[in-house]
Amino acid sequence: MRINLPTWLTLFRVALLPVMVAVFYLPFPGHNITAAIVFVLAAITDWLDGYLARRMKLTSAFGAFLDPVADKLMVAVTLFLLVEAHRGGWPGIVMAVTAAVIVGREISVSALREWMAGIGMRATVKVAFIGKLKTVMQMVALVVLIVQHEKAAEALRLYHIGEALLVIAGVLTIWSGLTYLRAAWPLLSSDMQEPSPVDKAGS
Template identity: 50%
Template sequence: MTFNIPNILTLLRLVLIPFFLVFFYLPWEYAYVTAAGIFMLAAFTDALDGYLARKLNQTTPFGAFLDPVVDKVMVASALVVLVQSYESSIWMTIAAIIMIGREIVISALREWMAEMGKRSSVAVSWIGKFKTAAQMLAITGLIAQMSEEMVNISMVMLYVATALTLWSMLVYLKAAWKDLSAHG
């Protein structure tokens, strides 16, 4: 394993997940805001590590493997605690299932396409980047729970992120459809 700045940022994000969870559940007045800050820091390192890996030419097999895994664990952890916290919202539960389900489907699709030597057919698209940005903003606002207005805006952002999630999944599936539907 190579210890370069992008990989260290990915590992930092992994280490931040338990801290996020602990602060979210602490019986403390500022627990949600602190948890939201930790989540926001982790989201920032997600954007920064990829940028630095490309900019500094420090991409590694370890980073290519670990980065998407940590991203998915981070988002899934946040969605699970939010579903539990906002237990009365069926729509949040549906959004979380769609988002987590999409990540599983696209991860499996990318792995399968890589086995066929066609991983570039399902490379990250601009829709995926917008989806991630909307998702991170929505989740951060929902974690912070600073005001009813913030929660309402964050819920709208969550629904936007859910729509982008479905759209991006369809784009990836369309790109791979020829291979998926081939008779062999």
């Protein structure tokens, strides 16, 4: 199997995750800014690999599988870091609940898409505009919160902006998840049989 340029970029994005985690915790001046830069670099590769795959027609089955996995890993790992950094009090509760909503939605929609693909109806569950808006809002919020995760007194206003943006992203997450569910509901509520255990084992 030959790995093309977009897939190399996706693999690079996955490799950046442990780097971001290490930088997030290392006690050196500006570690929060550095962690945010690593996150932004990963987000840029997310856009770039998709652009190159479409522009240069460099698509592959492995790349199509890996790209959404890398995206979800990037968001989930960052949310876990932020939740751990904001334990206690209402800010910690808000962060934890919002993170649970976002990660739960990603798992649910991924399962829905897999089920739709299993019955040959994946095109029914397309990425909607609200999903793209949620992603943009979420990325901006995460960058702000990584930079201000220590909640220094002079930067609390920026931290609260990031917190508010993440809550808005959580609301958009629920909205987009319900949009996907509504699109798939006619099939989910039908009497269509699920794939047999043999089919599932071979998938």
